[in-house]
Amino acid sequence: MGWFSWFSSKPDISSGVAPDRSQRQVCWDARDCYYACLDKNSVLKPGEERNVCTKEKKSYEGNCAKSWIAYFDKRRVLAEEQKDQLALAQAQADAARAKR
Secondary structure (H helix, E strand, O other), X not given: OOOOHHHOOOOOOOOOOOOOHHHHXXXXXXXXXXXXXXXXXXXXXXXXXXXXXXXXXXXXXXXOOHHHHHHHHHHXXXXXXXXXXXXXXXXXXXXXXXXX
């Protein structure tokens, strides 16, 4: 971290200091943009998109801490798995109600 690093327009996520509200918002916006690109290209798991979404991924990785990226990516996959499980449970509940 340099003498005047606080003047940088890009947040310094490697300094060990917790990001402020605006830095968190920049991260979340970059994440949302990247995930929207993945959704548009039918990619569930981040990192498996090959040559698509490179600009969005670079922004995401440049504006978010590595630990946040790991958390967000795991959470994305888990949320999709949960949607499938909830849909299956709902279908089973509907079938059980229909038998009554």
